[in-house]
Amino acid sequence: MEQKKVTVPGLTRSKSADEPIVAVTAYDFPFARIADQAGIDFLLVGDSLGMVVQGNETTLPVTMEEVIYHSRMVARARQRALIVADMPFGSYQTDPHDAVVNAARLIKEGAAEAVKLEGGQAMAETIERIAAVDIPVMGHIGLTPQSVHRMGGHKVQGRRRGSAPGQRERVLADATAVEEAGAFAVVLEGIPMDLAAEITDTLTIPTIGIGAGPSCDGQILVMHDVLGLCESLSPKFAKKYANLWQDARGALESYAGEVRGRSFPSVEHSFQSLKSVPTEDSIAAGA
Ligand code: KIV
Numbered sequence: 001m002e003q004k005k006v007t008v009p010g011l012t013r014s015k016s017a018d019e020p021i022v023a024v025t026a027y028d029f030p031f032a033r034i035a036d037q038a039g040i041d042f043l044l045v046g047d048s049l050g051m052v053v054q055g056n057e058t059t060l061p062v063t064m065e066e067v068i069y070h071s072r073m074v075a076r077a078r079q080r081a082l083i084v085a086d087m088p089f090g091s092y093q094t095d096p097h098d099a100v101v102n103a104a105r106l107i108k109e110g111a112a113e114a115v116k117l118e119g120g121q122a123m124a125e126t127i128e129r130i131a132a133v134d135i136p137v138m139g140h141i142g143l144t145p146q147s148v149h150r151m152g153g154h155k156v157q158g159r160r161r162g163s164a165p166g167q168r169e170r171v172l173a174d175a176t177a178v179e180e181a182g183a184f185a186v187v188l189e190g191i192p193m194d195l196a197a198e199i200t201d202t203l204t205i206p207t208i209g210i211g212a213g214p215s216c217d218g219q220i221l222v223m224h225d226v227l228g229l230c231e232s233l234s235p236k237f238a239k240k241y242a243n244l245w246q247d248a249r250g251a252l253e254s255y256a257g258e259v260r261g262r263s264f265p266s267v268e269h270s271f272q273s274l275k276s277v278p279t280e281d282s283i284a285a286g287a
Contacts, residue, residue, distance in 0.1 A: 021218025032077035042082040052224040062088040071110030085112035118144035120174020124181040131182035139178030143190025188212040211237030
């Protein structure tokens with residue numbers, strides 16, 4: 001595995017070289033280090049932490065302070081991967097000036113190398129302003145989880161031609177707007193694979209798919225879905241490559257059983273008293 005540091009221009013080159021980009025979310029040091037060692041190209045400190053780490057139903061409660069806290073842990077694990085931090089709900093939608101200030105905090109305090117924000121045409125000016133101060137911006141269009149209430153749930157976008165008026169065209173226009181505003185890559189989430197293929201062909205920046213089929217320039221999944229660390233079912237588009245929930249539960253049940261059965265700790269996991277070594281005073285006192 002090549003250990004060369006992944007950079008923003010490096011990801012751009014991956015598209016022209018037709019080398020698939022591999023990404024996963026990360027929220028803490030150990031899993032970030034494991035992902036880095038596994039050769040993942042970029043680690044996203046996603047606001048999905050609100051759901052898979054904090055146990056909320058949506059990503060909306062996540063704060064800037066929380067993303068910064070997690071981003072610092074992930075950044076400490078970085079050796080090769082690029083670190084991208086998500087801009088949480090409310091940190092960039094209110095006005096482009098606030099967005100620049102908060103993006104800078106993710107770089108300065110969170111030690112991220114790029115930021116990601118959700119939205120297409122409506123966020124074009126914001127992307128432009130952040131990119132203008134040399135903070136690399138990744139776009140995110142299609143199923144944007146921060147718009148859960150507008151969408152009426154985490155629903156696939158742009159699926160029907162004609163009958164969902166303009167939805168498909170809107171996703172296409174969002175993709176172009178994000179590229180023209182200066183984003184260096186764009187996440188395509190929850191859109192039909194033919195639409196993702198069309199966007200990938202149209203754009204010069206890399207597309208990173210999640211639930212967007214095989215034609216994207218790269219793929220991203222939530223770490224907990226990849227590793228089987230969720231109690232509930234993962235989304236249809238996610239593939240489980242391990243079952244850590246079951247493994248961890250089994251390990252903890254074994255531990256509990258051994259403590260209750262008094263077989264842990266054994267002598268092997270215990271300390272012996274040291275024999276006292278005679279000192280000159282104790283010898284003189286005849287002890
Ligand atoms: O927050 C997140 O994990 C994301 C990915 C699903 C792309 O935005």
